[in-house]
Amino acid sequence: MKNNDNNTTESKEFSQFTINRRQFLQTGTALVTLPFITSKSIAADTADSKTGLPDLGEEERVVQTCSTFDCGGKCDIRAHVKQGTVVRISSRPEGALDPEMPVMRACVRGRGYRKFVYHPNRLKYPMLRVGKRGEGKFKQISWDDATTLIAEKMKQITAQHGPASRFVHTATGVSGGAFSGNTMVKRLLNLTGGYLRYYHSVSMGNTAAATPYTYGTAASGSSLDTLLDTKLVILWGHNPTETIFGHTNHFYQQMKKNGTRFIVVDPRYSDSAISFADQWIPLLPTTDNALMDAMMYVIVTEGLHDKAFIDRYTLGFDESSMPEGVAENESLISYLTGKKDGVLKTPEWAEKITKVPAQTIRQLARNYATTKPAALIQGWGPQRHNCGERSARGSTLLATITGNVGVKGGWAGGYGGIASRKFMTGVEQGDNPVKARISIMNWMQAVDDASKVRPEDGLKDADKLDTNIKMIFSLAGNYMANQNPDINQAVKLLEDESKVEFIVASDLYLTPSAKYADLLLPETSFMERWNIGETWGTGSYFMLSEKLIEPDFQRRSDYEWLREVAEKLGVEPAFSEGRDEKQWIELIVEQTRLAMPDENLPTFEQLLKQRQHLFKSQPHVAFAKNISDPANHPFPTPSGKIEIFSQRLYDMNNPEIPALSHYVPAHEGPEDALKDKYPLQMITWKGKHRANSTQYANPWLQEVHLQTLWMNPADAERRSLAEGDEVRIYNDRGVSIIPVEITPRVMPGVVAMRAGAWWSPDKDGVDRGGCPNVLTSARITALAKGNSHQTLLVEVKKA
Template sequence: MSENLLEKISSQTMKRRTFLKWTGAVAAPAVLGGATVANKLVPSPAAAEGTAESVKVVPTCGTLNCGGKCLIKAHVKDGTITRLSTDDDPRDKNADSLKFPQIRACVRGRGYRRHVYHPDRIKTPLRRTGKRGEGKFKEISWEEAIKEIASESTRIKEKYGPASRYGIYATGQTGQIGSGDTLIQRLLACDGGFLGRYSNYSSGQHGAATPYTFGVGSASSSLDTLVDSKLIVLNGFNPAETIFGHFNVYLRLAKKAGAKIYIIDPRNTDTAVGLADDWFPIKPTTDNALIAGMAHVMFSENLQDQAFLDQYCIGHDEEHMPEGVPAGESYKSYIMGVTDGVEKTPEWAAKVTGLPAHKIKQLAREVASTKPMAWIQGNGINRHMNGEQLSRGGSLVAALTGNIGVKGGWAGPGAAGIAKYVAFPSIENPTGLSIPCFRFTDAIADGENMGTAEGVKGLEEGQTLPSNIKMIFNIAGNALINQHSDINKTIELISDESQVEFIVTTDLYMTPSAKYSDIILPTCTFFEQSDFVPPWSYGQHIIMSQKVIEPLFDSKTEYEWMTELARELGVEQQFTEGRTQDDWVKWIINETRKEQPDFPTYEQLKKTGIHKYDFEPVIAFEAQIKDLKNNPFETSSGKIELFSKDLWDMDNPEEIPAIPKHVLLEEGAEATTKGKYPLQLIGWHSKRRTHSSYDTSDWMEEVEGNIMWMNPIDADERDIKEGDLVKVFNDRGALKMPVKVTSRILPGVMAIPQGGWFTPDKDGIDTRGSINVLTTHKATALGHCNPQHTNLAQAEKA
């Protein structure tokens, strides 16, 4: 790209068609939830790209936190990406390959070019000049930035101890070596240590809960086994929009093979519209009440798989309980009203969930009588205040119906991982301390009083953290402000320079989080660096993300500038081990080939970009079900624990029950505060963003605007019409955004697509629909996790 053209792109806000004309952008139409996007993102004329001889096609991969990790083919002419194409694997020419499906880009992937060539990219290092959050910065050199970061990091380490330094949860780059989140922890480990973290915002509750049922965190089969399912129930799961590990490919194949697909969700999602045979709308947080009503039908009509329960489970009835628990505490006793005097009939469940009793009975009978049946817990249920219990509830359904350890059945959330590789090596953190990632604001305000009860790992009972968080590295992330809960409260905390004394951010754009930084560094897109990119843990492929173009402006890769910082701190050799970023990509491939001789070489991956594994189906717990005596579950009982003695011993039955039952929540469906804030508010992952990435993209705005959903009944009560600007508020804050009035959402529920960039007006009211203005800082009880789908709010015409 010429200097003149680059200057124009970087300094002007262009109309989309002008930009397309200048840079030859292209994105093919995509099918989204059964509806084809209007032909607004269309191929440029062939002449705009150049002749075949002048264009080089380079396979690469997006490294943002999207589960698909799709193959992207960049068409490059004279150092400029002229257009993008995607996977065209001939092994899947009929779109029915179980092992080698085409890993094709969705509409977001096809819009990557706007991401790299957007005129609003940060172009040079910046230092804050005004108050934190004012957005006032001045340009500085890389040398100045590195020296200041090194000086502040050393000062804070020496004054407060190494555990005062924290790398915040960040997923803007998720490759093996290019992930700055991984790299900053490696660098700080070389320099004496840091406060680590564990869990995540998306599936933390699943990870915390599943071991209490199965003894391990991984409890699901490989995606190809869905083709053997006769009934698939997606519980709070919307893969058509989230592109969740290419689940859609296998759901389509399962449907083609005759499977029914049911959706349980407050929204009639794009997945439901495109794939489902039936939609079962229920109120948020009430999934376990639905399951209880279904269990009552099963127990009353003797539909449960009693032989499976008696042989493989504990806690389902009074005859199969752990020692030391009083009578009347089994799951069946809870369902039949022995425990609390309330029978969990379908009629009881209907009042709680909003789903008619006859639909609960229908679902119960079909789930119990159709085998194999896959009940799949999505991350939608996981982000609730009771997400751990909802996660356990889905596994309970699988046990009640005997659908564990069989092909086409399903045991727990997610799917089995197929991709095997040697990972980029980490360096042990000398402090040995880590906190739940969602509780970083607690560690800023009161870390010195946080101990094991608050989820801190690495402490003895009675000990607390040695320091509050005093320095934050926010590396390609937006959770410092935008993606964390209660934005107004978080801003108040982050703005106080006596709390966090220094904040470093790297990013492509001036995000809401970047505005609250002391130093901002311009980073690179995946097109501008090499990396090795596995999909989310259940992926069936690996992609080498090749460098396609030279870094734009004055940007550096995370590895490049951290190497400079390591040199300034005197730990360069330990940090790099003498390798460049590309050397590490080769190292991973070579080390992987030592264990897998048929794994492609570096040169082969440069040509193909992708390796798809030839694998045998993985059936979760098949060994245990075939031979429990020699392959017990890794629980204390050696069985599937529908009643957990470990949870019972925590002695917190209202928040952490020993069985997966319906619990009352402060902002749940039955909350007593509903007089003031009568509507439940949930978020969803829209097709136009990956978390908060692409919110700046005008192309993605054409795909889908930032619009709240509301049922016509609720809208009529408030004199709200389609397209009106609506104010949504609670005690934590307020936002304004346009509304879609639709029967595709349950009455009493509002839904806002998560990830909109916090954009307050002069009164502090958000104007971009940033849902975390309204969400709570309070973490979940068991896993100390993200509760951002459990909220009460009110709405009125703005």
């Protein structure tokens, strides 16, 4: 099956990438017997009568493992391995659950991993581009040629443009593991002069940047076991049922059984609303702060605020608690009562903006203020707007004036990171001689013209960039094109070979981003390499991700070929320290043990048996010490208090980020004049069948949900649209054509599309894959210099 012919091929025709099921079944009887493609020729004269799978004449080994994708669950999957092949995926037995930190059963994504790994369209050989960039034309080359080319290009580009011309793109395909090629390529680059770094998380960077302006830190979250007796939870743009925060859902289910009332605030009636909500309150995207302002107006004017808490712990509530040197009427009370701008922030005022009825706003405010304790938990979706920093701080103000900060059962709002969480030590990357850092949102500017990236645009630790980006490594990442907030702008830059001179992409599939590679490498899946899976969100445990099977064809882990590149650059001993992949995992485990002597962590040998470790810790209430003992534990803000009013933001004098977080009409929001041309607000959400764009190529998971555009019946009627009609979704940035799904689960004036579908342009450049990023904007936020791709206006017509 291995073919070394260096034939020039078109990606749409090349059998490495596009063998369909019918062609696959015609390739030979030796392969037909296997559940999915493998290079091992195994006869199967008999099959197991229960599973229908071939009887391979060997006892099955069941291994507890997890993926290392950017997935919030890190759930327990059990791989059934027989004669070097994973023949089935199951999950932990019912009842095998640690209530202190539950490792959840596999979701639909976890159940589908085998199809993703054993798929005929996976990349098989190293490939060199032979057509224009983006055409997808490649020829097969040897690994020796591939690593020689990388080493030569690194030397050449570094000599000509300097190490700051080298860039490693974001890679969520491996970000759930303690060890990855994405990490190790940074280690190699640091050994050879450094590279241009980026900061900011496209998931939650805006709220992480904004929260410290209230509390002095982003770590504003409590452990979920402190919420079991909470009387009221408001899930504000939070959808854990579909994004699969496994442990989160476990605790929410327990709370529901305990009688907790759930209110969901979201433009869309999500699966989380179905699962938990006693009440759904839809509001127009980007108007969160108007709803928050009106809630605070009701709470304050009806005397429902916690005056004693406010007087003791806060700055900026009223004029008497303002810092010196600030103009009059900048306090929260002055803003709410119209002393600053002449506008009372009443529910009636907010109703016109948000479309939430005034009486609903009043009742929501009263419920939140009078239910003790209560938790307003904001998800990461609302902060992916160009008003996201304001809405993140708005949730902290609501929590503050109701006294829900630092108390068991309350929630401080904002980012929600947990200070008590523990992580593996990871791999030492070494010092980077290049000190400049850009926001991930600046990378296109740095490709096009480095002089466009200034400190006011997001550049940090430098006054200017000395060079454009000339070399890109994209290892297990699809952000370079597909997940970039403006695909059309990104691919125009990537197609121009006078800009980036060399692009290395490594992946499992020919993703839309991988088509723009000059050198395309076949990466191994998590089942074919060693790693440690780590949780994020509210989880606090790790799990061994063992190498279960040998990679087929010429697939190699990124670390393996990086060692070869390091050897050709003369730095292999320093790069690898003589360790193979498994030995690095052993080192990470041992270093973590040394760093946490009180945790009683397992040795690597013990981990091979027990498979996982739960970090045991006491229930954690964010800011509990700051509230119980403020004299010895002041808030880490300039004033030592919770800053409802931020002097630091006030001194910036930027209307996009007011010192007192409040409603400001958003660009491409419901009050933008562009709404006359594009009258519908569009949002995206992360469906349960893929993590970002990972697993899009899995046909099983494509069957879970078709890619459709959700539209309210009232909007569909105005456009004479019927269920299933092909519709043209468009704005000034791009066009996508997919079927429409007419449903009352999205409010009027708003349309919604699942994120992460692969861009599939036709000959006219019109996307046929339902990729929302042909429509989204690359506008950066004012404070974090982060992404605001959820803020966009579109129109929809029948195609």
